[in-house]
Amino acid sequence: MSPRRQCRTDANHAVLLQAHRDEGWQMISTHWAGQHVAGFPDAIGVHPISRQIVFFEFKDGDGKLDADQIDFHTAFTGPIEIERTADDVRANTDKYMGRL
Numbered sequence: 001m002s003p004r005r006q007c008r009t010d011a012n013h014a015v016l017l018q019a020h021r022d023e024g025w026q027m028i029s030t031h032w033a034g035q036h037v038a039g040f041p042d043a044i045g046v047h048p049i050s051r052q053i054v055f056f057e058f059k060d061g062d063g064k065l066d067a068d069q070i071d072f073h074t075a076f077t078g079p080i081e082i083e084r085t086a087d088d089v090r091a092n093t094d095k096y097m098g099r100l
Helices: 013-022 031-035 067-075 086-095
Strands: 026-029 043-046 053-058 080-083
Touching: 013 026, 013 043, 013 053, 013 086, 080 086
Parallel strands: 053 080
Antiparallel strands: 026 043, 043 053
């Protein structure tokens, strides 16, 4: 059995989850899933209007994707958004409502 990967949350993880919830998204934190699936995103959300399911990678500051995250993002064909701020949350709320 292979060892579990270390997983951590970025400093803004809880803030971004709450910003999504404030916009009406249904959110689940999945940062723990990286222990089992290399590069798995930090959260999954359901848009409040379009019901679109979107994966989210949270990064604080100028944090970059690591190699496992790049591989996951490349292989996964569904929507994955990288967010750093509440402004990113608002922009994605509009994007998935079709307002952008």
